[in-house]
Amino acid sequence: xxxxxxxxxxxxxxxxxxxxxxxxxxxxxxxxxxxxxxxxxxxxxxxxxxxxxxxxxxxxxxxxxxxxxxxxxxxxxxxxxxxxxxxxxxxxxxxxxxxxxxxxxxxxxxxxxxxxxxxxxxxxxxxxxxxxxxxxxxxxxxxxxxxxxxxxxxxxxxxxxxxxxxxxxxxxxxxxxxxxxxxxxxxxxxxxxxxxxxxxxxxxxxxxxxxxxxxxxxxxxxxxxxxxxxxxxxxxxxxxxxxxxxxxxxxxxxxxxxxxxxxxxxxxxxxxxxxxxxxxxxxxxxxxxxxxxxxxxxxxxxxxxxxxxxxxxxxxxxxxxxxxxxxxxxxxxxxxxxxxxxxxxxxxxxxxxxxxxxxxxxxxxxxxxxxxxxxxxxxxxxxxxxxxxxxxxxxxxxxxxxxxxxxxxxxxxxxxxxxxxxxxxxxxxxxxxxxxxxxxxxxxxxxxxxxxxxxxxxxxxxxxxxxxxxxxxxxxxxxxxxxxxxxxxxxxxxxxxxxxxxxxxxxxxxxxxxxxxxxxxxxxxxxxxxxxxxxxxxxxxxxxxxxxxxxxxxxxxxxxxxxxxxxxxxxxxxxxxxxxxxxxxxxxxxxxxxxxxxxxxxxxxxxxxxxxxxxxxxxxxxxxxxxxxxxxxxxxxxxxxxxxxxxxxxxxxxxxxxxxxxxxxxxxxxxxxxxxxxxxxxxxxxxxxxxxxxxxxxxxxxxxxxxxxxxxxxxxxxxxxxxxxxxxxxxxxxxxxxxxxxxxxxxxxxxxxxxxxxxxxxxxxxxxxxxxxxxxxxxxxxxxxxxxxxxxxxxxxxxxxxxxxxxxxxxxxxxxxxxxxxxxxxxxxxxxxxxxxxxxxxxxxxxxxxxxxxxxxxxxxxxxxxxxxxxxxxxxxxxxxxxxxxxxxxxxxxxxxxxxxxxxxxxxxxxxxxxxxxxxxxxxxxxxxxxxxxxxxxxxxxxxxxxxxxxxxxxxxxxxxxxxxxxxxxxxxxxx
Numbered sequence: 001x002x003x004x005x006x007x008x009x010x011x012x013x014x015x016x017x018x019x020x021x022x023x024x025x026x027x028x029x030x031x032x033x034x035x036x037x038x039x040x041x042x043x044x045x046x047x048x049x050x051x052x053x054x055x056x057x058x059x060x061x062x063x064x065x066x067x068x069x070x071x072x073x074x075x076x077x078x079x080x081x082x083x084x085x086x087x088x089x090x091x092x093x094x095x096x097x098x099x100x101x102x103x104x105x106x107x108x109x110x111x112x113x114x115x116x117x118x119x120x121x122x123x124x125x126x127x128x129x130x131x132x133x134x135x136x137x138x139x140x141x142x143x144x145x146x147x148x149x150x151x152x153x154x155x156x157x158x159x160x161x162x163x164x165x166x167x168x169x170x171x172x173x174x175x176x177x178x179x180x181x182x183x184x185x186x187x188x189x190x191x192x193x194x195x196x197x198x199x200x201x202x203x204x205x206x207x208x209x210x211x212x213x214x215x216x217x218x219x220x221x222x223x224x225x226x227x228x229x230x231x232x233x234x235x236x237x238x239x240x241x242x243x244x245x246x247x248x249x250x251x252x253x254x255x256x257x258x259x260x261x262x263x264x265x266x267x268x269x270x271x272x273x274x275x276x277x278x279x280x281x282x283x284x285x286x287x288x289x290x291x292x293x294x295x296x297x298x299x300x301x302x303x304x305x306x307x308x309x310x311x312x313x314x315x316x317x318x319x320x321x322x323x324x325x326x327x328x329x330x331x332x333x334x335x336x337x338x339x340x341x342x343x344x345x346x347x348x349x350x351x352x353x354x355x356x357x358x359x360x361x362x363x364x365x366x367x368x369x370x371x372x373x374x375x376x377x378x379x380x381x382x383x384x385x386x387x388x389x390x391x392x393x394x395x396x397x398x399x400x401x402x403x404x405x406x407x408x409x410x411x412x413x414x415x416x417x418x419x420x421x422x423x424x425x426x427x428x429x430x431x432x433x434x435x436x437x438x439x440x441x442x443x444x445x446x447x448x449x450x451x452x453x454x455x456x457x458x459x460x461x462x463x464x465x466x467x468x469x470x471x472x473x474x475x476x477x478x479x480x481x482x483x484x485x486x487x488x489x490x491x492x493x494x495x496x497x498x499x500x501x502x503x504x505x506x507x508x509x510x511x512x513x514x515x516x517x518x519x520x521x522x523x524x525x526x527x528x529x530x531x532x533x534x535x536x537x538x539x540x541x542x543x544x545x546x547x548x549x550x551x552x553x554x555x556x557x558x559x560x561x562x563x564x565x566x567x568x569x570x571x572x573x574x575x576x577x578x579x580x581x582x583x584x585x586x587x588x589x590x591x592x593x594x595x596x597x598x599x600x601x602x603x604x605x606x607x608x609x610x611x612x613x614x615x616x617x618x619x620x621x622x623x624x625x626x627x628x629x630x631x632x633x634x635x636x637x638x639x640x641x642x643x644x645x646x647x648x649x650x651x652x653x654x655x656x657x658x659x660x661x662x663x664x665x666x667x668x669x670x671x672x673x674x675x676x677x678x679x680x681x682x683x684x685x686x687x688x689x690x691x692x693x694x695x696x697x698x699x700x701x702x703x704x705x706x707x708x709x710x711x712x713x714x715x716x717x718x719x720x721x722x723x724x725x726x727x728x729x730x731x732x733x734x735x736x737x738x739x740x741x742x743x744x745x746x747x748x749x750x751x752x753x754x755x756x757x758x759x760x761x762x763x764x765x766x767x768x769x770x771x772x773x774x775x776x777x778x779x780x781x782x783x784x785x786x787x788x789x790x791x792x793x794x795x796x797x798x799x800x801x802x803x804x805x806x807x808x809x810x811x812x813x814x815x816x817x818x819x820x821x822x823x824x825x826x827x828x829x830x831x832x833x834x835x836x837x838x839x840x841x842x843x844x845x846x847x848x849x850x851x852x853x854x855x856x857x858x859x860x861x862x863x864x865x866x867x868x869x870x871x872x873x874x875x876x877x878x879x880x881x882x883x884x885x886x887x888x889x890x891x892x893x894x895x896x897x898x899x900x901x902x903x904x905x906x907x908x909x910x911x912x913x914x915x916x917x918x919x920x921x922x923x924x925x926x927x928x929x930x931x932x933x934x935x936x937x938x939x940x941x942x943x944x945x946x947x948x949x950x951x952x953x954x955x956x957x958x959x960x961x962x963x964x965x966x967x968x969x970x971x972x973x974x975x976x
Contacts, residue, residue, distance in 0.1 A: 005236060011243045012039065020428045023398055023410065027425065030239070032246045035222035039242060040424050042230040042410060048096055048898050049119045049231035050112035050407030051238070053130060054415055057107045057219050058192040058256060063207040064199015065215050067102040068146040068164045070109075073216075074100065075141045077125075078132035080521050082513040084833075085125050091824050092523040092886025094118045094893050097405050104184060104197050104342050105259070106419050108412070112405040114898065116234060121522035123241050130220055131245050139209045140508050144833060146212075147204050148505065149486075151498045158483045158498070160205055161858070166795055167838040169201045170856030173472065173793035174678050175274045175287060179465050183291050183348060186270055186461045188261040193342055201794075202479075222246040224254045226418060230407025259343035259420070261293065263459040271356060271464045275472030275792040277958045280973060284353045285467040288331070288362045291348035293459040297340050298417050300426035301433040302449075304390070306347060308437070309449055310337035311386040311603075312378060314349060317587050317668070318599040324369045325351050327660075330358045332667035340416045347453065352671050356464040363462055370454050374447045383441055385603035387434065392558075392607040392636075394430050399556030400900035472792045473959060509833045518883065526885050526929070529892050533925045535918060536908035546765060549746040549912060550754045551905030558607065559749045559757060560634045560902050561643070564913070566742035567613065567627035568775045570733060575702040576711040577729035578629065578737070582611040583669050584654070584730065588661050591653035595661070598649070605642040607634040609650065613703045617696045618914040620847045621805040625696035626913055627703075629737050637753045644764045651738050652767060656730050659723060670716050673709045674975055678791065681955040681974075682855045685789075685799040686843055689851060689953045692784045693803055699778055706789075713976040740768040744913070748905035784951045788961040789974035796956030798863045801843070801851030802946035809942045811848050813927030814935045816895070819844035820887045821936060826873045827852065830866040835859050846916075846924065850946060860954060860964050868947050874940035879933045891928055 004012070016029040020042070030039040057066040074086035082088060089098060097112035109130055111122040135141045142148075147162035171177045184193040196203075222245070229238050276282060295302050313321040314334055322334040331354035338347050351362055397409075410428075418424035437445060490498065541548040570578050586602065586609055589595045602609050610632045618624040631651065635643040656662075677684050687705050690697035701707040715722055743765075747754050805811060823842040831840025837857035844850050852867045879887075899907070911921070954961060955974055965971055 004239065008236065008239050008243065011247065012239060018425050020425060022428050022430050029424070032222060032243070035246050035249050035251050037222035037225045037227065037242070037246050039227040039229065039239070040414070040418075041235060042228065042407065043235075044231060046231040046406060047114050048112055048401065048405045048407065049114070049116070049233040050097065050110060050228075050405050050411070051119070051123050051126070051230075052108055052110040052228040052408060052411035053126065054106055054108040054226045054228075054411075054419060055130075055219050055224050056105060056256060056419060057102070057197070057215075058105050059195040059197040060192070061206070062196045062200040062203035063211070064146070064164055064168065064196070064204045065207055065211060066107055066197045067199050068142065068204075068207065069135070069212065069216055069220075070100045070102045070107050071145040071164055072135045072141045072212075073129045073133040073220075075145060076134035076138070077128040078134070079128045080125055080517075081134060082517040082521060083508075085129065085521055087824055087828055088518065088521045088886070089122060089125060091820060091890040093122065093890060094524060094528070094896065095122060096893070096898050097408055098122065102197050104193055106415065108415065110408040110411060112408055115524065115528060117528065118524055119233060120237055120241070121524075123238065124522060127241060127245050131248075133216070135216065136213055140505050142207070142209055142212050143505055144509065146207055148502075149498055151487075151495070151502050152506070154495055154499060157480070158487045160479075160483070161836040162204070163832060163836060163838060164199055165201060165204050166836050166858045167856050168199050168204065169794040169858070170838065171198065172201065173275070173791070173795065175465055175467075176675065176679070178272070178274050179287055179289055179350065179463065182270065182272055182463055182465070183289065183346060183461070184342065186268060186463065187291060187293055187346065187459070188342070188344070191259050191261050192257060193259075218254065221252055221254065222249050223252045226415065228407070228411040228414070230410060261344065261459070263293075266458050267460040267462060269359075269462045271466060273466050273468040273471055275475070276467040276469055277790055277792050277973060278470045278473065280467070280469065280792070280975060282467045282469060284332070284355060286354050286356050287350055287352050287465040288354050288356070288359050289336075289348055289350040289463040289465070290363060290366060291346055291461055291463070292453055292457050293344045294338070294347050294453050296344055297342070297420060298422035298426075300417070300423075300429065301436060303338070303340055303345065303416075303427070304430065304433045305437055305445070305449060306338040306345070308386050308390050309446055310347070311389060312382065312446060315386070316599050317664070318596045320369055320373060321349060321366060324365055325362065326664050326668070328361070328365055330354050330362060333671035343420055353667065356466050359462060359464050367455070370450050374451050374455065377444070378446055379600075380441070381604065382600050383446060385600045387438060388605075389603040389607070391434060395556060396558060396607060399554070399558070400902060401898055402900065405898065472794060472957075476794070476959065506834065509829065515880075523886055524889050526888065529889065529929070530896070531926070531929060533918070533922045534896070536904040536911075538905075538908040538912055540912070545740050545770070547744045548758070549744065549909050551746065551748045551901070551908050552751055552754070553748065553901035553904070555749045555753075555901055557637050557753070558634055559637050559640050559643075559747065559753050560905070561632065561757070562746045562906075562909070563631040563647075564744040564746070565629040565631070565737050565739070566773055567629050567737070569736050569773045570627075571776045572702070572778055572780060574729055574733050575699070576708055577726065578733045579613050579703040579708055580666070580669065580712070581656075581730050581733050581737075582613050582629065584656065584662065584665050585611045585650050587665055588658055589655045590649045591655075592649055598646075601642075602646055605635060605639045606646065609633045609643070609647060615696045615700045615703070616910060616913050617847055619805075620694045620696065620803050620849070623695040625699065627699060637749070637756055640757055641760045644761055648764050648767055654734075656734060657727050659727065662727055662730070663719060663723065666712065666716055666719070670709075670712050673712060677706075677709065677955075677974055678793070681791070681793070681797040682799070682841075682853050685797045685953040685955050686851050686853050688787065689799045689801060689951060690849060691782065692951045693782055693806060693949075694849075695778070695782055698780055698782050702780075710976065717976075738768055739771050739773070740765060741770060741773050743768070746905065746909040748902050784949065786950070786952055786967070786969040787954075788965065788968040788971040789953070789955040790958040790961050790971065791955060791974045792958065794957055795837075796854065796857045796860050796863070796954055796960060798854045798857055798860060798952070798954050798956070799851055800864060800867045800947070800952040801849065802949045802951055803848040804850060804942050804946060805848030807942070807945045809848075809945075811846055812935075813924030814931040815844050815850070815939075816891045816924075816928055817887050817931040818842075818936060818939055820891045821877075822852075822870060824890070826870055830869070831857065831863060835863060835866065837863070850943070857956075860956065860960055861967065864952060864967070871940050871944045871947060874936055874943060877933060877936045884933050888928060888931060895925065895928070
């Protein structure tokens with residue numbers, strides 16, 4: 001690293017240099033001399049540069065002030081006064097990450113880009129946003145992002161509206177989110193953690209503009225800032241940007257309340273309630289949670305040990321605590337573990353789908369099992385397997401980049417301690433911590449942790465969260481009455497003022513930014529783009545019986561294997577049993593291993609073995625698709641023989657007729673599906689909509705969608721009559737599937753590792769059956785069902801769209817630009833800004849799908865109308881060449897998102913299996929570059945045809961769906 005200029009040496013003092021060998025990084029800790037702001041530079045050769053600025057932001061009540069400020073600072077600033085520079089950056093940046101996050105006691109603003117110029121632009125806009133936001137002079141920002149009384153006409157009812165308000169209405173409509181809130185509140189009642197940083201819907205309307213400004217003034221100050229810079233960046237430029245802002249401030253001492261909670265003298269027991277619809281069942285729908293306050297956030301070795309203990313206790317269905325609870329029949333799934341996002345970390349165990357009267361027995365079972373583990377000792381091989389698994393995860397994360405850039409992942413991790421002035425480095429001393437833990441295993445290291453933190457520790461709570469039918473409806477009724485009473489209390493002139501205020505906000509939301517303001521936002525140009533699509537290499541080896549695909553690349557000595565078994569021989573009635581088989585394998589005993597021993601062997605020798613079902617689609621229009629049963633495994637090269645032996649053991653000798661185990665996994669699956677349907681309702685709505693017109697999407701509904709959920713729920717409700725036949729179905733599927741015919745194996749790793757795999761895998765392939773494929777037809781018709789799925793959630797997820805290829809229109813790469821324009825301009829403004837939803841998206845793919853989707857949306861009919869009105873928006877679309885270039889540049893941000901070697905390999909394999917050529921990829925990329933504003937206008941009649949098909953799905957509030965039931969052909973409860 002070159003020496004800093006004399007100006008920066010006067011501004012910043014270099015306090016410490018450290019070698020962080022475990023992540024191949026040298027760190028430099030600087031302090032801004034004037035304000036005390038701290039800057040940590042993690043220097044390495046990673047070209048995916050990142051910047052994160054963090055502030056401690058302790059909430060003083062439940063009004064969501066920290067969360068609403070996180071949204072609001074990105075709504076214009078002194079140097080960049082357009083209404084939403086954040087959105088303008090999304091439109092026209094090559095960012096690899098652009099977001100902001102509110103934690104329980106801190107707020108962070110991370111950005112990343114591989115392009116140096118773009119990175120500097122992102123830093124510039126974010127720094128001005130956090131230090132000089134327009135929220136001081138524009139109260140309409142709080143109204144839009146937080147809350148306001150909304151009254152468009154005198155005769156209308158008054159409602160609350162605001163992006164965060166509706167976001168949190170959605171968040172706290174879900175039992176798991178309510179439980180998370182209660183854990184912190186009840187475990188740390190005398191600290192800021194008793195308050196909800198995200199905001200409770202009933203408390204958000206207490207937030208005033210004065211409180212808003214005061215909070216920002218207090219905490220958004222360099223003296224309260226911690227900055228993490230990461231990667232191969234120009235440090236001179238980055239520090240100069242920081243100093244330009246820091247130097248404007250005088251140093252301040254910011255007082256924080258103590259985060260230490262006095263330990264409890266005895267465990268607290270709490271019963272709380274969450275809402276379900278009036279006609280939803282309540283039996284076996286409660287959650288029982290046990291949680292403990294654990295140590296502090298500064299001890300990195302203990303944090304690592306607690307993560308390993310999590311794996312040992314509840315990391316799989318064979319882990320002792322999870323196993324004893326599932327075997328008890330008191331519930332269907334166990335979740336929880338160690339979390340270090342507060343000053344004192346938390347360890348928790350949650351039993352789902354239980355009843356409140358089971359609480360005493362649940363607590364006793366957990367305690368008895370913990371006492372047994374301490375007395376008898378945890379089996380040494382199980383401990384070593386957990387250590388190996390965690391070490392594997394760390395090695396993999398260090399070598400490969402996932403969806404979150406490494407620099408941002410590291411920033412979040414180190415802030416666990418550094419936010420409270422602990423060491424920013426200690427969490428990266430992973431190898432030393434693991435070595436020390438390993439040395440102490442024989443002295444009862446983990447048994448002592450159990451005794452100290454889970455048995456002797458009274459700083460604990462037990463929470464029973466119980467379903468209460470109509471609770472949400474009663475809240476809605478109470479809120480409506482409160483708002484009506486408020487309206488009744490207003491004079492005619494006050495009501496007219498409120499209408500005027502609402503209309504003024506609507507006018508602001510609809511008013512385009514000036515050309516001058518938009519021009520102030522720095523952006524790249526078309527010349528900064530790479531016109532050539534990256535080639536993901538794939539070597540193909542086709543032999544008489546076998547096809548091997550090799551994606552070469554550096555994987556730090558890890559071999560990644562995916563086997564694709566052809567599912568076309570599975571009859572349609574057996575598809576749900578096939579999906580369930582993928583959940584059952586690795587969970588049941590085999591010929592050589594009990595279920596406990598199998599889990600230990602997998603963790604000891606591998607990075608994991610998983611099975612799944614997938615549908616690879618070549619054409620929706622022609623219904624060409626390839627259903628596959630996948631088997632994935634990964635291991636260090638020296639353990640590949642053991643990996644293959646274990647895969648062979650699982651596929652060919654699993655004991656599939658264990659009634660107790662099938663029942664256990666079935667209930668576990670039902671609970672997981674219900675959680676996913678509630679937490680990712682927007683995805684469920686989009687996938688369901690696709691199945692109205694797409695044969696492969698309809699096929700996939702029987703493997704992972706609502707049809708699969710309905711099958712599992714009905715089976716669980718009639719298990720005594722249907723279990724024997726279901727087990728026979730599973731066994732039949734297993735006999736059909738695992739044949740060498742049609743098998744394709746994909747390998748990601750070095751040439752040497754691939755050669756090793758080929759040499760050691762011969763016996764495995766020889767062990768497979770060789771029976772021919774007997775292709776079965778899939779004859780379930782697709783039809784537009786227009787379903788409304790009722791839930792106790794207070795908001796909606798609204799999907800509408802179709803497939804343009806089915807209507808005779810061709811797909812072009814310009815559709816990706818269209819996605820950027822509709823998603824970040826039209827839908828952002830109509831669904832989020834004006835409509836108050838948390839999000840509005842356009843899903844576009846090269847199969848021809850175009851689906852509009854809303855997230856945590858207070859509206860239903862209005863959202864569908866807004867979707868239809870997108871046609872007129874395109875008909876009248878106008879854009880300067882400079883503005884239009886931003887949309888093209890932003891499109892490349894999605895096309896060129898950084899990928900790991902494994903992710904690239906997966907894409908290459910999918911393209912091979914679905915016959916997508918590099919020439920086609922390059923053609924569509926060139927079409928993106930050549931897109932014009934006229935192409936957007938030309939798409940209007942295509943979009944109109946799709947909207948006129950009137951295919952829609954809504955998942956949302958029961959009362960709202962019932963009120964608008966004429967929209968739907970079919971209405972039902974989401975959860976059975």
